[in-house]
Amino acid sequence: MKVFVNIPKNNEIYWAYKRPQVTIKIQSNGNGVKTVLTNMSEIASALNIPDQVVMKYLGMKIGACSGIKKNQSFLTGRYTVEMIEDVLEQLIAEFLLCSRCGIAEINFYKQLVRPSLPVREPILRQCLACGHYNSSISHDSKMFSILMKCDNNHQWMKVKVSPKARSLKYMFDNLRDAILPSEDSCCGDGVKCIPSLSDISIVLN
């Protein structure tokens, strides 16, 4: 029988957010012992986060190698359901719950300055239930690289334009307005006048 627990674990009977409890199978072959998490894809989809992210986080916290091969999520070594459940609850508390309303409705957003540049802006976490922006994930944290590696071509994380990009756009718009000749800037000789650089620098100030 499948056992479901609340996200996060609590004693509320009527709680909208639930996930299956971890189920495991210990596998031992020539390469050593592995703990296979047999229902990881169901847990990950209940948490609304890729299973690769959950597995990388578990591996990092437990200090084991983690991986997904042939749809089988595993950790190297032998672990109990309780150990894995504990670490899973840490992941939920740390990243998936809103600090204001306590609901597991966090959406992750990549911030782009320019689509061609590698993303170095913090990852934003907005709660869909109350709109609150939770603390962002800094680009020098381990979770940042886990999330970036697991997000192939914006499949999972949505993209927001960063404030830096917005100010750059603002600057370019100003620059374009300064460079493109207006009706007033024509001397009347039929040739459109281009403002001098000093005029442009005034606009940028």
Ligand SMILES: [Zn+2]
């Ligand atoms: Zn919230």
